Amino acid sequence: xxxxxxxxxxxxxxxxxxxxxxxxxxxxxxxxxxxxxxxxxxxxxxxxxxxxxxxxxxxxxxxxxxxxxxxxxxxxxxxxxxxxxxxxxxxxxxxxxxxxxxxxxxxxxxxxxxxxxxxxxxxxxxxxxxxxxxxxxxxxxxxxxxxxxxxxxxxxxxxxxxxxxxxxxxxxxxxxxxxxxxxxxxxxxxxxxxxxxxxxxxxxxxxxxxxxxxxxxxxxxxxxxxxxxxxxxxxxxxxxxxxxxxxxxxxxxxxxxxxxxxxxxxxx
Amino acid sequence: xxxxxxxxxxxxxxxxxxxxxxxxxxxxxxxxxxxxxxxxxxxxxxxxxxxxxxxxxxxxxxxxxxxxxxxxxxxxxxxxxxxxxxxxxxxxxxxxxxxxxxxxxxxxxxxxxxxxxxxxxxxxxxxxxxxxxxxxxxxxxxxxxxxxxxxxxxxxxxxxxxxxxxxxxxxxxxxxxxxxxxxxxxxxxxxxxxxxxxxxxxxxxxxxxxxxxxxxxxxxxxxxxxxxxxxxxxxxxxxxxxxxxxxxxxxxxxxxxxxxxxxx
Numbered sequence: 064x065x066x067x068x069x070x071x072x073x074x075x076x077x078x079x080x081x082x083x084x085x086x087x088x089x090x091x092x093x094x095x096x097x098x099x100x101x102x103x104x105x106x107x108x109x110x111x112x113x114x115x116x117x118x119x120x121x122x123x124x125x126x127x128x129x130x131x132x133x134x135x136x137x138x139x140x141x142x143x144x145x146x147x148x149x150x151x152x153x154x155x156x157x158x159x160x161x162x163x164x165x166x167x168x169x170x171x172x173x174x175x176x177x178x179x180x181x182x183x184x185x186x187x188x189x190x191x192x193x194x195x196x197x198x199x200x201x202x203x204x205x206x207x208x209x210x211x212x213x214x215x216x217x218x219x220x221x222x223x224x225x226x227x228x229x230x231x232x233x234x235x236x237x238x239x240x241x242x243x244x245x246x247x248x249x250x251x252x253x254x255x256x257x258x259x260x261x262x263x264x265x266x267x268x269x270x271x272x273x274x275x276x277x278x279x280x281x282x283x284x285x286x287x288x289x290x291x292x293x294x295x296x297x298x299x300x301x302x303x304x305x306x307x308x309x310x311x312x313x314x315x316x317x318x319x320x321x322x323x324x325x326x327x328x329x330x331x
Numbered sequence: 332x333x334x335x336x337x338x339x340x341x342x343x344x345x346x347x348x349x350x351x352x353x354x355x356x357x358x359x360x361x362x363x364x365x366x367x368x369x370x371x372x373x374x375x376x377x378x379x380x381x382x383x384x385x386x387x388x389x390x391x392x393x394x395x396x397x398x399x400x401x402x403x404x405x406x407x408x409x410x411x412x413x414x415x416x417x418x419x420x421x422x423x424x425x426x427x428x429x430x431x432x433x434x435x436x437x438x439x440x441x442x443x444x445x446x447x448x449x450x451x452x453x454x455x456x457x458x459x460x461x462x463x464x465x466x467x468x469x470x471x472x473x474x475x476x477x478x479x480x481x482x483x484x485x486x487x488x489x490x491x492x493x494x495x496x497x498x499x500x501x502x503x504x505x506x507x508x509x510x511x512x513x514x515x516x517x518x519x520x521x522x523x524x525x526x527x528x529x530x531x532x533x534x535x536x537x538x539x540x541x542x543x544x545x546x547x548x549x550x551x552x553x554x555x556x557x558x559x560x561x562x563x564x565x566x567x568x569x570x571x572x573x574x575x576x577x578x579x580x581x582x583x584x585x586x587x588x589x590x591x592x593x594x595x
Contacts (some may be wrong), residue, residue, distance in 0.1 A: 278576060
């Protein structure tokens with residue numbers, strides 16, 4: 064068995080019904096884990112859970128609002144009830160949406176911090192408590208964003224919350240080292256999720272002169288983020304904690320005229 | 332096939348004899364276990380041969396190359412000999428390096444220059460020589476072994492820490508430059524690593540004794556203790572594998588919870 068396998072581990076992935084979370088859930092199942100997928104929309108979760116069961120792994124879809132403490136507790140207790148334990152927790156729920164900064168209210172701000180940072184606090188602590196009780200360690204993976212390292216002029220509250228998540232990860236990593244719980248962050252850059260692709264934000268991989276854009280100069284595919292999440296959930300990263308893995312290639316360095324045009328369109 | 336396999340890839344590992352903490356040797360063995368054929372590079376034939384034998388026992392091909400990475404001519408020969416023995420090179424792990432110990436105000440200029448040569452120049456010469464080859468094929472994975480001291484500084488190892496900081500920065504520049512050629516360049520920065528049960532060349536006896544005591548702390552959990560060479564090797568496999576295809580220019584620090592110290 065490889066140190067990258069997750070054979071028979073029990074994982075929870077929030078935001079597991081679509082995009083990056085869906086890809087992480089399936090990658091975990093391929094690596095051998097049983098996966099509980101959580102999000103607000105049960106229909107999407109059921110579809111992912113069904114696909115995981117087709118891979119021969121067990122799966123559970125639990126409708127959860129990760130900003131509500133009782134619902135997070137319910138997610139954890141249902142998982143333990145069904146599988147007897149919890150080994151891996153991926154806090155992937157979140158999302159951006161903010162009015163122009165001069166029009167933003169405290170409610171707008173609170174909503175972004177709630178969705179992206181409070182949710183991480185609630186999920187990390189609830190998962191950590193169970194892992195401490197089990198006494199066999201665990202893996203917690205927080206999905207932040209490159210917005211949390213640099214900035215995002217259109218989504219300043221989202222960027223601030225994601226920065227908070229990176230810092231929070233470090234503090235609890237040190238606290239829970241005594242329980243052998245690894246807590247790390249992944250910061251994906253621009254990722255070509257089906258939603259992003261559908262909205263027309265992903266540039267063509269062929270330049271107008273007919274040459275192919277090398278993969279490192281294209282946006283991430285969700286699977287690239289999922290690979291990092293498998294590494295951080297596996298024995299291969301057993302001495303890595305409190306760290307940040309940035310997944311973004313060099314798309315931001317691509318300077319061909321076509322991409323510059325497409326990007327100008329994006330920010331207009 | 333798993334995203335973390337290196338089946339039939341050709342890798343070069345410098346510092347592959349593992350004469351220090353054993354990181355280079357551990358990387359060479361982990362690459363072979365993941366399916367790669369490996370050229371092991373070091374300064375002494377006799378210390379490379381046992382590693383070659385271990386890799387062959389895993390059913391992979393291996394070749395020992397005696398070279399000094401601080402000499403660009405040796406580095407060019409290293410690439411040529413690897414091509415001859417194992418074919419086109421897809422992976423390079425730069426693990427050759429080493430620290431000298433002493434108070435900064437007492438370091439003589441030769442010691443400084445030697446440390447920069449071994450830890451920085453050697454890494455650059457190998458990256459450039461191997462990349463010239465990788466560019467021909469439009470694919471490559473380079474893993475530089477830096478150190479957490481290159482991020483936070485180190486009381487008694489100033490030249491080493493400065494060189495490792497430069498390796499972290501060099502990694503970013505190379506990653507930007509070679510993205511067009513589909514070459515990923517990343518760093519693994521080990522924190523404290525368990526000292527082996529033999530003395531480490533250049534490490535003063537009191538320092539060695541202190542580290543031995545550190546790693547036998549009672550009641551401490553693995554994340555609170557120094558790591559192992561295998562921890563570094565696993566991260567190197569990750570950066571050598573398709574599992575890190577969209578990661579470049581980055582540094583992964585492998586140091587358990589040493590975070591708790593200041594300036595980390």
